[in-house]
Amino acid sequence: MADALKETPHREDLPRMGSAGILRDGRYMAPPADKDGKTWVRTTAQIQASPLDCYELWRNYAAVPLWQEQIKEVRLKGKNSHWVMQTRNGKTIEWDEELMQDEPGKRMAWRTVDGDSYNAGEVIFEQAPGDRGTIVTVLQEFGQGRLKTLADSLLNRNPKQAVIENVRHFKAFMETGEIPRTEGQPHGPRGVSGTIKAEAYGEHIDTPPGLERKAS
Amino acid sequence: MKALCWMGKSKVETLNVADPTLLNPHDAILKITRTAICGSDLHLFDGFIPTMESGDILGHEFMGVVEEVGKEVTNLKRGDRVVIPFTISCGRCFFCRQQMWSACDNTNPNAHLMEAMYGYSGSALFGYSHMMGGYAGGQAQYVRVPFANVGALKIESDLPDEKVLFLSDIFPTGYMAAENANIHEGDTVAIWGCGPVGQFAIASAFMRGAARVIAIDRFPERLDMARSLGAITVDYTQEDVSVLTALKDLTGGMGPDCAIDAVGLESHFNDMQHIYDKVKTALFLETDRPGVLRQAIMAVRKGGTLSIPGVYGGLLDKVPFGAAFGKGIQMRMGQTHMHKYMKPLLERIEKGQIDPTFLISHRITLDEAPKMYEIWRDKKEKVSKIVIDPWAAKAA
Numbered sequence: 001m002a003d004a005l006k007e008t009p010h011r012e013d014l015p016r017m018g019s020a021g022i023l024r025d026g027r028y029m030a031p032p033a034d035k036d037g038k039t040w041v042r043t044t045a046q047i048q049a050s051p052l053d054c055y056e057l058w059r060n061y062a063a064v065p066l067w068q069e070q071i072k073e074v075r076l077k078g079k080n081s082h083w084v085m086q087t088r089n090g091k092t093i094e095w096d097e098e099l100m101q102d103e104p105g106k107r108m109a110w111r112t113v114d115g116d117s118y119n120a121g122e123v124i125f126e127q128a129p130g131d132r133g134t135i136v137t138v139l140q141e142f143g144q145g146r147l148k149t150l151a152d153s154l155l156n157r158n159p160k161q162a163v164i165e166n167v168r169h170f171k172a173f174m175e176t177g178e179i180p181r182t183e184g185q186p187h188g189p190r191g192v193s194g195t196i197k198a199e200a201y202g203e204h205i206d207t208p209p210g211l212e213r214k215a216s
Numbered sequence: 217m218k219a220l221c222w223m224g225k226s227k228v229e230t231l232n233v234a235d236p237t238l239l240n241p242h243d244a245i246l247k248i249t250r251t252a253i254c255g256s257d258l259h260l261f262d263g264f265i266p267t268m269e270s271g272d273i274l275g276h277e278f279m280g281v282v283e284e285v286g287k288e289v290t291n292l293k294r295g296d297r298v299v300i301p302f303t304i305s306c307g308r309c310f311f312c313r314q315q316m317w318s319a320c321d322n323t324n325p326n327a328h329l330m331e332a333m334y335g336y337s338g339s340a341l342f343g344y345s346h347m348m349g350g351y352a353g354g355q356a357q358y359v360r361v362p363f364a365n366v367g368a369l370k371i372e373s374d375l376p377d378e379k380v381l382f383l384s385d386i387f388p389t390g391y392m393a394a395e396n397a398n399i400h401e402g403d404t405v406a407i408w409g410c411g412p413v414g415q416f417a418i419a420s421a422f423m424r425g426a427a428r429v430i431a432i433d434r435f436p437e438r439l440d441m442a443r444s445l446g447a448i449t450v451d452y453t454q455e456d457v458s459v460l461t462a463l464k465d466l467t468g469g470m471g472p473d474c475a476i477d478a479v480g481l482e483s484h485f486n487d488m489q490h491i492y493d494k495v496k497t498a499l500f501l502e503t504d505r506p507g508v509l510r511q512a513i514m515a516v517r518k519g520g521t522l523s524i525p526g527v528y529g530g531l532l533d534k535v536p537f538g539a540a541f542g543k544g545i546q547m548r549m550g551q552t553h554m555h556k557y558m559k560p561l562l563e564r565i566e567k568g569q570i571d572p573t574f575l576i577s578h579r580i581t582l583d584e585a586p587k588m589y590e591i592w593r594d595k596k597e598k599v600s601k602i603v604i605d606p607w608a609a610k611a612a
Contacts, residue, residue: 182352194269
């Protein structure tokens with residue numbers, strides 16, 4: 001096991017961060033519970049690629065809109081990065097992120113410093129046991145309570161689900177160079193029930209473009 | 217183009233819809249030359265598989281000619297004649313690399329739905345509910361084939377379409393059923409269900425060394441076909457026939473070495489059990505009617521193997537797990553790892569070891585398909601397999 005997952009939370013000076021903390025001293029640790037106005041998500045994927053290759057794609061800001069939902073642009077802004085997200089209801093939200101930890105092939109940690117989103121996160125890349133590729137683990141914290149998360153789920157996107165799906169997209173993009181999609185395929189009339197079901201299944205959220213992204 | 221759309225339980229319609237287009241770099245567009253209706257399409261027709269949406273294009277057994285390829289597809293070109301497996305596999309994930317193609321990680325855009333129901337998501341399928349990916353199927357004139365570079369089997373000989381079409385699902389599925397049954401030279405194999413998969417399982421069981429195959433069904437034409445393949449048949453609806461007793465009688469009291477459930481979740485029985493399962497499924501207290509599974513667990517010999525190619529969807533009731541444990545049986549099941557079997561089975565067809573056209577009873581147009589779904593469901597007109605020419609204007 002990599003040392004990263006054995007770190008105790010808050011050992012480093014990251015007041016709004018926990019470590020991904022799945023293991024401590026050989027014991028499995030549950031993910032942090034949602035409380036005190038914070039929403040947490042922890043998710044993981046095993047990827048057939050090296051930790052360094054995974055890190056390099058994750059670290060490539062320009063490529064983020066290829067695999068993360070609703071992200072239109074990420075650009076460098078001094079030492080920080082500036083993120084532009086287009087939500088489902090047509091709103092554009094923007095924020096700045098500070099990269100707090102950056103260990104090539106191992107780990108990144110970030111937090112927002114300004115703008116419309118309040119979140120902090122950590123991603124860890126480690127060799128899977130038995131030489132089966134890389135385990136990517138993300139722990140992310142959103143500075144919002146249950147009501148806001150419920151409203152997001154109904155009107156736009158549950159932030160936890162977005163992180164889970166983004167890790168899934170990342171894996172597919174990393175392993176195959178594309179992200180599976182069905183938007184744009186033919187179908188007969190959906191009617192009322194079909195439309196409601198499509199919404200319930202999350203099919204109204206645009207799949208990130210993968211390699212086929214048109215230059216904008 | 218014309219396509220057969222699911223429009224609700226027991227309702228399918230042939231409609232005009234948009235042509236498919238390339239959406240991803242490993243896609244191909246196929247002009248479909250032949251497509252078929254599968255027994256498992258009836259589970260959709262009958263409303264047993266959740267997460268169908270009105271307007272979904274059905275069909276997962278098809279072949280055709282490559283019309284257009286995405287920029288990452290280098291092993292196919294326009295004009296190639298191909299059979300497409302019903303499972304969609306990326307070829308790159310851990311599971312594909314282990315030849316567990318139907319467990320592919322990277323093809324289901326709705327993986328979260330299947331994770332909620334099954335713990336993990338398997339590969340996507342064509343035309344088989346949104347939980348299984350929501351991909352448009354091939355009972356249509358054209359279809360988009362994702363990861364065409366991985367799945368498409370090129371047909372380079374001049375074998376007619378009908379001889380190779382069933383490589384898209386039922387032949388590999390019947391063959392994997394026989395492989396999963398762990399047949400040793402000289403074994404006796406009992407097979408429940410003499411539909412298309414059951415027939416291919418009978419043929420495949422003999423290919424894999426079975427000395428005797430016992431086939432169980434109720435339709436005379438299916439039992440006739442099973443006997444023509446060399447199986448002993450048991451009609452479970454005949455008066456005084458008990459399948460368990462029959463299988464004991466035919467095996468010196470020992471029971472079959474291998475059992476294959478080629479029926480799945482909508483099994484039929486003329487007894488109290490059938491009424492029990494009908495009531496419980498109607499009340500949503502169980503999702504499947506596992507009569508054959510119960511019987512096969514009871515019937516297989518001690519230490520025998522039960523192979524399950526029949527589809528199960530959800531939660532089953534009164535499955536005699538104590539009998540399974542008490543006899544120390546093995547059970548193997550799952551969606552077919554198509555990509556592993558298509559090429560070797562094509563070689564068997566090319567060598568003349570099997571001619572899959574024996575199965576076909578009906579050749580129809582797309583416009584006739586909605587009516588044929590009812591005939592197929594009701595097993596009228598001695599139907600055994602329906603093949604569609606999506607370009608034909610009227611019945612051939």
